[in-house]
Amino acid sequence: MTETPALPHRAAHDRELESLAEFDEVVSGGGSLARYRVQAVDLTDRTAVLLSADCAGAVFLGCPMEPAAAAHVRAAGALVFPPVPGLPFDPYRAAAYSPDELFTSLERGYAATPDARAYAWFQRTKADGDVFASMLRAVHDDTVSDALDELLAGARVVGVMGGHALARGTAAYAGAARLGRELTRAGFTVATGGGPGAMEAANLGAYAAPFDDAMLAEALQLLAKTPSFEPSVTDWARAAFDVRTRWPGGGTSIGVPTWFYGHEPPNAFAAHIAKYFANATREDGLLARSNAGVVFLPGAAGTVQEVFDNATPNYYASRGEPAPMVLVDRVHWTERLPVWPLLRSLAQGRPMESRIALVDRIDDAAGALKRLAG
Structure with missing residues (x-):
């Protein structure tokens, strides 16, 4: 059985406390909370500590606490941003989502899950123009970005881009899964758009990396019985969780989906899900964090946009800095959507020229990326 490398431990932030254990460590022995940022930690049982600690300049983001404690820390010079009741998400969250978190209550149907309820809230609030709701979305997305940066600190991230319409049970889906598995076994962290189709396949492959090929x-074969999230997201997601239950402890990968495309649910094979409300923030962030390169599978308008979004910083990068770009399926990228000729012309004479490749077969993509990366 092949061992799958774990993500590096997140970078320590000296002034961010994101768990009760971290909080207790700082305040043990009368330690000061001055200028700390305490994020989404339940402090209702820490009233005595809060009443005695130095809280000057501290900021408490979404931390439940007793009224007396909240009044005291405010008077001591702290800022307190209280939890917002009635939301289907925590705008101050300190970590990426997990599949289990987003799909809680799936047994009652997808509409009952936090993922579906967050999308429904988004649909309501984006239509009424409520500035408070837009602020909450922005705060949420910023905390997700912060959590993602901490999670990926030191990781060699390869983005795998491709369309959502790729069905389970197809040869292309199986190929994308093999790609995710090979990249993970090679020591990369696979990151996708976190949705269905090619994205799910690559995350599935990463999940399968620690197991034998069988x-x-x-x-x-099991997933092919439910080819698509249409007509039933519930059945589609249950099939994925059935696989996870049968083979627990799979490899680690990242999904970066968005509620902007609420009809596309997140897939359950990404260990960590950084889900955003703002699609532009999500797309730019996914590409920017793919520091070891990007593999582009056949796709349509969205994937074409991602190719050139990725090409722009590579075009202006200094020698040695551009991340590899590998396009899969020569016919697709030269005839159906002739992206490759334009990309090659754009790269001519630039440092990125030696960092792009076009391969015919998906099984050649991981090897091409590793060669380009040196």
Whole structure:
């Protein structure tokens, strides 16, 4: 069985406390909370500590606490941003989502899950123009970005881009899964748009990396019985969780989906899900964090946009800095959507020229990326 490398431990932020254990460590022995940022930590049982600690310049983001404690820390010079009741999400969250968190209550149907309820809230609030709701979305997305940066500190991230319409049970879906598995086994952290189709396949492959090859073949057969999230997201997601239950402890990968495309649910194979309300923030962030390169599978308008969004910083990068770009399927990228000729012309004479490749077969993509990366 191949060992899958774990993500590096997140970078320590000296002044950010994101768990009760971190909070207790700082305040043990009368330690000061001055100028700390305490994020989404339940402090209702820490009233005595809060009443005695130095809180000057501290900021408490979405931390439940007793009224007496809140009044005291404010008087001591702290800022307190209280939890917002009635939301289907925590705008001050300190970590990326997990599949289990987003799909809680799936047994009652997808509409009952936090993921579906957050999308419904988004649909209501974006239509009424409520400035408070837009502020909450912005705060949420910023905390998700912060959590993602901490999670990926030191990781060699490869983005895998492709369309959402790729069905389970197809040869292309199986190929994308093999790609995710090979990249993960090579020590990369696979990051996708976090949705269905090619994105799910690559995250599935990363999940399968610690197991023998027969596991992925069997999982593909099981998933093929529910090819798409249409007409039932519930059945589609249950099939993925059935695979996770049968083979627990899979490899780690990242999904970066968005509620902007609420009809596309997140897939359950990404260990960490950085879900955003703002699609532009999500797309730019995913590409920017793919520091070891990007593989572009056949796709339509969205994937074409991602190719050139990724090409722009590479075009202006200094020698040695551009991240590899690998396009898969020569016919697709030269005839159906002739992106490759334009990309090659753009790269001519630039440092990125030696960092782009076009391959015919998806099984050649990981090897091409590793060669380009040196």
